[in-house]
Amino acid sequence: STLCTVTATQARRVAIFGGTHGNEMSGVTLVNLWTKNGAEIQRKAVEAVPFITNPKAVEKCTRYVDTDLNRAFTPENLSAPGGNNLPYEVLRAQEINRIFGPKGSPEAYDVIFDLHNTTSNMGCTLILESSKDYFNLQMMNYIKKAMAPASCLVLLNEHPLLKYSTSRSVAKHPVGLEVGPQPQGVLRSNIFEAMRVILKHALDFIELFNEGVEFPPCTVEVFRVLERIDYPRDANGNIIAMVHPNLQDCDWEPLNPGDPMFQTFDGKTIHYQGSGTVYPTFINEAAYYEKQQAFITTRRETLVASAIKKA
Amino acid sequence: MEVDQVVPLPRLPRVAVCGGTHGNELSGVYLVRELLKLQREVMKKEQEEDLKPASVLLVLSNPRAMQQCRRYVDTDLNRCFTHATLNGPLSDMAPYEIIRSRELNALLGPKGSPAAVDLVCDLHNTTANMGLCFIAYSDCDWICLHIFRHLQREMPDTPMRFLHFDVSNKESYSLDSVGKHGFAMEIGPQPHGVVRSNIYTAMKVGVQHMLDWVRLFNSGNVFEGGFVDVFTMVKHIDYPRDSETRNITAAIHPCLQDRDFCLLHPEDPLFQTFSGETVRYKGTEPLYPFFINECAYYEKGIALSLARKRRVTIPAIRVQTEQEQQPNEQGFASEEEE
DSSP states (O other), rough: OTTTEEEEOOOOEEEEOOOTTOOOOHHHHHHHHHOEEEEEEGTTTBBEEEEEHHHHHHHHTTTOOOOOOOOOOOOOHHHHOGGGSSOOOHHHHHHHHHHOOTTSSSSSSEEEEEEEEOSSSSSSEEEEEEEOOHHHHHHHHHHHHHHHHHHHHEEEETTTOOOOOOOGSSSEEEEEEEEEEEOOOOOOOOOHHHHHHHHOOOOOHHHHHTTOOOOOOEEEEEEEEEEEEEEEOTTTSSBBBOOOTTTTTOTTTTOOOTTTEETTTTTEEEEEOOOOOEESSSSGGGTTTTTSEEEEEEEEEEEEEEEEEOO | OOOOSSEEEEEOOOEEEEEEEEEEHHHHHHHHHHHHHHHHHHHHHHHHHTTEEEEEEESSSSHHHHTTTOOOOOSOGGGGGHHHHHHHHOOOOOOOOHHHHHHHHHHOOOOSSSSSSSEEEEEEEEOOOEEEEEEEEEEEOHHHHHHHHHHHHOOSSSSSSEEOOOOOTTOOOOOGGGGGEEEEEEEOOOOOOOOOOHHHHHHHHHHHHHHHHHHHHHHTTTTTOOEEEEEEEEEEOOOOTTTTOOOBBBHHHETTTOTTTTTTOOOEEEETTSSSOOEOOOOOOOOOSSSSGGGTTTTTTOOEEEEEEEEEEEEEEOOOOOOHHGGGSOOGGGGOOO
16 A cells, blocks of 8 residues: 555665676676676665676677576576586576575575666666565666656566566565667677666665665556567478568557568568557567567556655 | 770679578578578479579578577688688588588589689678678679679668778688679678568668679670779777786777768777776778677677778679680689789
């Protein structure tokens, strides 16, 4: 209820993850920078730990070595026996869970920021895993206001089937940072600086919260994940069409029934056949070809966050 | 050389279009797959109607890298075509791409021999904002320069440049050097592992016009002379790096990012360090930057490359008649000296 102020414990232990995907360069670069000199991420009463989650993938400048680390934090994986026979990323997940978790326990880190890039034209995006995480909602509201008029949108993935077990899910308050467009393996200065600014505001918020500032109730506009749309494929599973030029780079813009969606390799248009207007995002993300995803659809929603204050 | 004198050149009976030389440069991968599909359909029709088959070889150069959607498996295939690499000793432990380069040399070459295909067009993508580029070793191969000019005229809305790497025949290393004539068609910007419809379409249209030009040429069309602006590579510039770790310590400056082929003057910004300082271009000559922030070149120590531009005059050309053809059987390389 928005009438009550929710109290939360001080957010003292904060981690900043980079290189969860080894070729998403903003996070890798920022974490390496802050590991060498952490002055920029220091705040009163906050232990901010920069951490490279997938060092082998970073070294090879590849998304992952055996399996996607950002899907690996399932309960099965985290408790799997088998030692060195396990895929590299499963071992890493267990290690990360030991250091920053255990996931779901009182000892887990308070906040984890997981830094990602996308080839999609998503701009600055914050990824939220629960609509009831008022601490995160308040932080995201703070960040959006601090960055205005520059845009910073919130993607909510609470979908029971499409939600996945991320590295950040080890923490009590997981926050995904996704900034694009940037090709894999490439460091673009504007994208790098944008991510840096988001983190600066996020850490400012945590510092204010820890000092005892009460944040009044607020509303946050979010885009809630609805469904995943795959590329059209032939009987052998080969992709037979590309994202249509009208849809390419149009993340967060309305897609109406009948709008062009895909273009076959010989030039024919395939139209969106949904029942209503949706807001597509993650349009043409390189890493999602193998995950059978051309884009995801979302709907706009306004979430309400209770007031929060340090206990 | 008189511009109105028409230079006769040997026919181009065999053309190869290659995609997937780098397995994650997807426009070429999908285009060659699509052309193979169309070719199968046309061949079925031609068999039924008893027509002469098209002599366009469609090749997917690096299937293993394509399957993994990576640039290469062991080593960069597009550096494996030097004479030395193609003809040197082959160990059991040879990298996959070395073995593959020999297969491709057998299929499209042998490089340097009369049996080599007449023209190789190797399809590439770049993360750099380069538009459509032809990349060739010669700035006086009239075939390649005429094809380029034809594309410029047929695709006036597509930014297009002719890039020249001054590498001798002995040192040439890329797949396109296997044919008697060859060039890479490089189109960007496109992230690796992604196919963008506008980039794919530009490549499809470009290849179509190239094949149309070859047919016109072989049919006896005279192509009038003129000029082409050629960008000749002068040097590369690497990122500033940490002396111990060799990690980069700066990114391409926002003023330079995406400004391929915009003249770079001495003192113009090149890089922005992570602590916010600007590193400037210290050369004395204004040059044209390209391959600005190409993903694959980080490991090659190249942040950007620089070129000089000059206007090259090209003569009118036409295909040799059968009479003119005979003395040229041995000396197909000599036309470049005219």
